[in-house]
Amino acid sequence: MTVLSDYDIATPDGDVASRPGRGRTGxxxxxxRSLRTSAPVLPFLTYVILVLGVPTAVIxxxxxxxxxxxxxxxxIHTILAGGQYRAGFETSLKLxxxxxVVPGVLGTLVAYALSTSEHxxxxxxxxxxAGVLAQFGGVNLAFMFIAGFAATNGIVxxxxxxxxxxxxxxxxxxxxxxxxxxxYVYFQLPLMVLIITPAFAGLRPAWREAAENLGASRWxxxxxxxxxxxxxxxxxxxxxxxxxxxxxxxxxxxxxxxTIAVTPIQIGAILQGNVIAGEQNIAYxxxxxxxxxxxxxxxxxxxLRRRTTRWLR
Amino acid sequence: MASLEFGTLLADPSTTDQPFADDAPVTxxxxxxxxxxxxxxxxxxxxxxxxxxxxxxxxxxxPTGGFSLQPLSQIASAPGFLSALWLSTQLAVIxxxxxxxxxxxxxxxxxxxxxxxxxxxxVITILxxxxxxxxxxxGVLESAPSWLRSSQYLLxxxxxxxxxPYVYRSLDSGLGALDLKTxxxxxxxxxxxxxxxxxxxxxxxxxxxxxxxxxxxxxLVFGEFTIANVDNWTTIPVWIYLAPTDNPRVNTLxxxxxxxxxxxxxTLIVSLDRSQSRDSxxx
Numbered sequence: 012m013t014v015l016s017d018y019d020i021a022t023p024d025g026d027v028a029s030r031p032g033r034g035r036t037g038x039x040x041x042x043x044r045s046l047r048t049s050a051p052v053l054p055f056l057t058y059v060i061l062v063l064g065v066p067t068a069v070i071x072x073x074x075x076x077x078x079x080x081x082x083x084x085x086x087i088h089t090i091l092a093g094g095q096y097r098a099g100f101e102t103s104l105k106l107x108x109x110x111x112v113v114p115g116v117l118g119t120l121v122a123y124a125l126s127t128s129e130h131x132x133x134x135x136x137x138x139x140x141a142g143v144l145a146q147f148g149g150v151n152l153a154f155m156f157i158a159g160f161a162a163t164n165g166i167v168x169x170x171x172x173x174x175x176x177x178x179x180x181x182x183x184x185x186x187x188x189x190x191x192x193x194x195y196v197y198f199q200l201p202l203m204v205l206i207i208t209p210a211f212a213g214l215r216p217a218w219r220e221a222a223e224n225l226g227a228s229r230w231x232x233x234x235x236x237x238x239x240x241x242x243x244x245x246x247x248x249x250x251x252x253x254x255x256x257x258x259x260x261x262x263x264x265x266x267x268x269x270t271i272a273v274t275p276i277q278i279g280a281i282l283q284g285n286v287i288a289g290e291q292n293i294a295y296x297x298x299x300x301x302x303x304x305x306x307x308x309x310x311x312x313x314x315l316r317r318r319t320t321r322w323l324r
Numbered sequence: 325m326a327s328l329e330f331g332t333l334l335a336d337p338s339t340t341d342q343p344f345a346d347d348a349p350v351t352x353x354x355x356x357x358x359x360x361x362x363x364x365x366x367x368x369x370x371x372x373x374x375x376x377x378x379x380x381x382x383x384x385x386x387p388t389g390g391f392s393l394q395p396l397s398q399i400a401s402a403p404g405f406l407s408a409l410w411l412s413t414q415l416a417v418i419x420x421x422x423x424x425x426x427x428x429x430x431x432x433x434x435x436x437x438x439x440x441x442x443x444x445x446x447v448i449t450i451l452x453x454x455x456x457x458x459x460x461x462x463g464v465l466e467s468a469p470s471w472l473r474s475s476q477y478l479l480x481x482x483x484x485x486x487x488x489p490y491v492y493r494s495l496d497s498g499l500g501a502l503d504l505k506t507x508x509x510x511x512x513x514x515x516x517x518x519x520x521x522x523x524x525x526x527x528x529x530x531x532x533x534x535x536x537x538x539x540x541x542x543x544l545v546f547g548e549f550t551i552a553n554v555d556n557w558t559t560i561p562v563w564i565y566l567a568p569t570d571n572p573r574v575n576t577l578x579x580x581x582x583x584x585x586x587x588x589x590x591t592l593i594v595s596l597d598r599s600q601s602r603d604s605x606x607x
Contacts, residue, residue, distance in 0.1 A: 048437060055430040059448055063485050066463025067455065073466065121368045124361040139591040144372075147547040147586050150561045151579040152375075158576055159378030166378040197375070200368070258456030261549035265565045275458040275550075282465060282554040295466075298459035309454050 067302070073292060074299035086296035096277060096293060100300070103274040106188065107257035110195040115249040117196075118203025119241075125204065126211035138208070141201035145255075148198040153265035156194045160185045186267045194266055195259065199252050206251060210244035210319065240322045247315030254308045258301065274301060376580070383577035395577050402574045408563035411476060415559065416545040418480040420538055423487045428534075431495040432526060435504055442496070449492040452485050457550040465555065476557050483545050490540040498533025502526075536593045543586045 077083040090096040125137060159167045162179045171177050184190050214237060222232040260275040269276050274297055281294040384391045399405060434441045452460070464482055465473065472478050507529065511521040527534065549561040558566065564579050 049441070051433045052430050052438065052441065055426055058426055058484070059488075062464075062481055063451060063455075063460075066460060066467045068463075069467045070459065070463040117368070120364050124364040124368075127361060135594055136591055139594045140372075140587055143543075143583065143587045143590055147543055147583070149547055149549045150565050151583045154564065154576045154579040155375040155379040158382035159375040166381055167374060197372070200371075254454070258458065260456075260458045261553075261561070264553065265549070275456065278458050278462060279550075279554050282462065283556070294462050298456075298462040301456050301459045305454050305456060 070295050070298045070302065073295035076292065076295075078292065086292045087300075089293060090296050090300060095272060096274075096297065099272045099274045099277045099297075102188065102272055103257055104304075106192060106195070106273060107253045109192050110199045110256040111249045111252035113192075114196050114199035115203050115245065115252055118200045118248075119207055119245055121200065122204045122207045122211055126208060138205065141205045145198050145202035145205055149261035150265040152194055152197050152262050156185060156190075156197075156266065160190075160193075186270065188271070191263055191266060191271055194262055195256055198259075198262070199256060202255055203248055203252055206248045207244060210241055213322075214240065243315045243318040247312050247319060250308050250312040250315065254305050254312075257308075258305065379576050379580050383573040383580065395573055398571065398574050399578060402567065402571070404558060404563055404567055405574075405578070408558045408560050411557065412546050412560045415476070415480045415483060416542045418477065419483040419487060419545050420541050422480065423484045423491050423541060424534070424538070426484065427488065427491045427495060427537075428527075428530075429522065431492065431499060432504070432522060435496075435499045436508060445492060445496075449488045453489050457486070457548075458554070461551045461554050464551070479548075479552055479555065479557060479559070480545075482551055483541075483548060486548065487541040487544050490544065491537040494533045494537035494540070495530070498530045502529055532596055535596065539589055539593050543590070546582065547586065 074086055075082055075084070077085065090100065125134065128134060157165070159165055160178075161168065162185075165185075168177055168179065185193075218236050218240075219232055222236055227235070258275060260279060263271055263273055263276055264279060267276075269280060278294050278297050278301075281291065281297075381391075383395055384393065386392050386394075431445070434445055460482075464478070468478055472481070504526075507525055508521055511525045516524065546560055548559070549565070552559040552562050553565070560578070560582065564575050564582070567575050
């Protein structure tokens, strides 16, 4: 956003008319010129400020506003102190960590297996499929998994029952934490494959050849060359997965009918009016906290990415 | 997902045939690894195909066994489906028109005259991806004026923001591949105005970028659930979730069709991009 300031602070002031001669090199002349140059992007900027900037500012302001309109810490305090909203946050964070690490590792393996494939059509189809699943899964995933894994009449459940492997008999539920985590893999793993595949493409054959010529085994190549080069990329991608798992709403809402107590679901419940009076401001505090966590996540991602590009480009 | 299964079938020969072509010590090492790779892909494919198969079987299987396409004919008559489809279509059209009018001239101008601003555009257009839609909807519903708050078109206004990341990236890479300056100078010196330069010179050259931008926008509008749900408008995904459940098979079927259609169209777009870039390299 700092880059932006060059342009959007440039408002014409009264000095312009009184000092027309300074033109080319002068500060005011430059200001006017830069304003004139940037005029065509003003519709875009105005739209973004009105439809994205204002709502975001409202969240930040209202997170610190009491019902009477004064500044207060009490909304933030309420969600941090304990109770259902604190618990919701903890569940959300746990869900995001689990669905970042496990699909992160599995997705790396799948991306590796795919990267060695020679079939162009196969790669194209898998990457398009991964793109769809990573971004457009949403509600549809809930229906797929209910059809497959519901306690009664779930097709996979019926397959597993005669084998004594019915997960519902072993304390698992599709509509509780581990069930939701299981469904999240369906969009997290493709997301990991999408973002880690370029890193595998960046491993240069020359490195492997050099290692092989020096007598390194496959294991030693991966241990001392491949993995150290890939680690920042893998960790960075896991941060993105964390963000995606943390902010997911559609799948959890549709799968559990809003019964799992994670932060996005709690915000949704407040917005739809299923809330004790006087708690509306909590929604802003929750939304604000989510945005802060997401920003921190993105900062980690950017830092790790910078490290990644040292070797891979 | 069915395509993933298809893909693993394609990949299979390499896991069994190739080792025999190599000499002995290498063969042993490679074969082991290939089996590992094959196993990873098969397990992954199973995880992705099985729920999909389950949903298809659930919605298309007859109680007596065997499959039937008859549930397809029930979709149109399902209560509320057509009005949800109409709402989603309206929103998609409005979103697409607004986002294109807003982004196409801006991105072209930034490429031509304000290259320094590209970095800022990148940061701005990544924001809708960083801010969680559920958090964003809190701010939108509070800050929208009440006449807009009660209108379904608020969703289209918001979807323009959500579509910006996709549209910007498509356009940015599309323009990056053109010799923009030469095209514009040629067109301008032949006497055409800005609008006709954009419409008759640049748009045809950006066809594939505009195509993928529009498809992604449509996919986004037809798939967006969060904001539509908390704003209580029954778009297609909200209908799938909330529709009267006297026949959940129809909901599941619509969900699968939506996912499959997105998949097929995006695969086509990716292929189109490939063949286009191959053409331009050849010429």
